[in-house]
Amino acid sequence: MTDARAAVAGAVAAERLRIVAALIRVTGDFDLAEDCLQDAVERALERWPLDGVPDNPSAWLTTTARRRAVDVLRRRQTERAKLREAQALAELARDLTGDEPGPYGDDRLKLLFTCCHPALPMAGRVALTLKSVAGLSTRQIARAFLVSEATMGQRLLRAKNKIEHAGIGFRVPESHRLAARTDAVLAVVYLIFTEGYAALDDDLAAEAVQLSGLVARLLPEDDEVLGLHALLLLQHARRAARTDAAGELVTLEEQDRGRWDHDRVEAGRTALAAARGTGHPPGYYRLQAEIAALHTSAARAGDTDWVRIVAAYDALLTLRSSPVIALNRAVAVGFRDGPEAGLTAVGAVAAELAEYPLLPAVRADLLRRAGRRREAAAAYRDAVAAARTEPERRLLERRLRELTT
Amino acid sequence: MKYLMLVGTDPAHSEADAAAAPDIEEWFAYVTGAGKHVVGDRLRPPSAATTVRVRGGELLVTDGPFAETNEWIVGFDVLDCADLDEAIEIASKHSMAYTGRLELRPFWPLDG
Incomplete structure (x- = not known):
């Protein structure tokens, strides 16, 4: 019984995306694809404990989902004959493995490009990718983005309608x-990760890491794909050390490096090495992965190679001019050349970042290191007021207390 | 799939964009040669537009377009494409993609 349930779970984990992607390719119907898979899973949960686990559980699931799609389309066809459904039925009569030969033939890759089409609003791309590619429920996605299930359902529906009505091809x-x-x-994928990272939502961040791994398997020659995978693995490796036993945020400098996930660090390094191995000049994600790798290779915070980190930020800025990257560079400069130098670098970008919530926190930290306690306290007060999340705010309040007591 | 491509002006473009804009005759030759062009034309400016409504049973005819903006529609094309990506590709080669903006509106057939 439990063996059968485990076999179902294993087969779903292995095959869900392939089956759903293939059914969407053939039918153009996201909901139908999900429903047919769900139906196949329910049948497996009924049958496998009685009949035993089939020899090829993946093939069983695929066939059952395909037959279900045929049933549903036949029923629909009698209601109103449609060319698209007739074509889909003809195609479903064959096997579902519709991957075309060549590096870009995989149905899962087509699904990713469809869900992330620039004609969809960003929030819709994120939601649909999590739903259709990652296989999250509407409720899970709604919870991750702090909206009601109904709101998220609407967002998904609008995205699917846009795909159908605007003719976004699979x-x-x-x-x-x-x-x-x-x-x-x-x-x-990066936005999903940063959302999860900022909210300390490990499940959402883990989904992004998984997604980046999937893209890396599907496009293994693309150095930026590998770079993002490396970046997310390296960032996510520090997950357990980012909060203490009381759930309070711990800064990178103060993290217990023994609590980092060293297997994941290794996987991140491997992906980064593969990205370098393409021989392409480093891109946006790869440079960030290089920075993350430099952090993780320091046994203690004091050993961090800030010279190379600043150099990587410089390269990043020539690639993509951004005041937020310039602010991160200023922090690194503060460690390389001392807090006063860091403050000068912050001053150079402050005007562009007047509304950026982390600006006062960065200034406060540098002022504290420079021993300018009164100015630091004032900056921490601004930072507390601007904090985006509760854990961030509590960390800043703690710093403020340390300074004023 | 059929798309109505609305060709609009957009003051927000640089001289370099204008210089990079391809020749419209080339675009027309390409799009008709590819069998993707159904119909299209220029349109006279908003000053030549007339808006028609019936309200309370009364015909109201007014001078000018729907909305007064500093961007307006100067032309249209009907494209017949396999999917949106193909329509985007065709739009991206139009000279007004460089100096204006193009809006792709899918047809919504009554039997769809």
Whole structure:
């Protein structure tokens, strides 16, 4: 019984995405695909404990989901004959393995490009990727983004309708658009990760790490894909050390490095090495992965190679001019050359970041290190007022108390 | 799938964008040659537009377009494409993609 349940869970984990992607390719219907898979899973949970686990559980699930799709479409067809459904039925009569030969033939890759199409609003891309590619429930996604299930359901529906009504094709983009569209996929995955990271939502961050791994398997030649995978593995490796026993945030400097997930660090390094191995000049994600790798290779915070980290930020800034990256560079400069130098560097970008909530926190930290206690306390007060999350706010309040008592 | 491509002006573009804009005759030759063009034309400016409504049973005819903005529609094309990506590709080669903006609106057939 439990063996059968475990076998179902294993087969779903292995095959869900392939089955759903293939059914969406054939039918163009996201909901139908999910429903047919769900139906196959329910049947497996009924049958396998009685009949035993089939020899090829994945094939069983695929066949059952495909037959279900045929049933549903036949029923629909009698209601109102549609060309698309007739075509889908013809195709479903064959096997579901519709992957075309070549590096871009995989249905899962097509699904990713469809869900991350730039004609969809960003929030819709994120939601649909989590639903259709990662397989999260609407409720799980709603909870992660702090909206009601009904709101998230609407967001998903609008995205699926846009795909259907605007004629967004289920396909990999033309080769001359591939780089830009891959960037769009990576932006969605990165946004999911940063959302999870900022909210200390480990499950959401872990989904992003998984997604980046999937993209890396599907596009193993793309150095930015590998770079993002490396970056997320390296960041996520520090997950357990980011909070203490009381759930309070612990800064990178103060983290217990023994609590980092060293297997994940290794996996991150391997992905980074593969990205370097492509021989392409380092891109946006790879440079960030290089920075994360430099942090993780320091046994103690004091051993951090700030010279190379500042150099990596400089390279990042020539690639993508951004005041937020410049602020992160200023922090690194503060460690390399001392807090006063860091403050000068912050001063150079402050005007562009007047509204950025982390600016006062960065200034406060540098002022504290520089021993300018009164100015630091004032900056911490601003930082507390601007804090985006509760754990962030409590960390800043703690610093403020340490300074004023 | 059929798309109505609305061709609009957009003051927010640089001289370099304008210089990079491809020739419209080339675009027309390409799009008709590919069998993707159904119909299209220029439109006279908003000053030549007339808006028609019936309200309370009364015909109201007014001078000008729907909305007064500093961007307006100067032309349209109907494209017949396999999917949105193909329509985007065709739009991206239009000279007004560089100096204006193009809006792709899918047809919504009554039997769809």
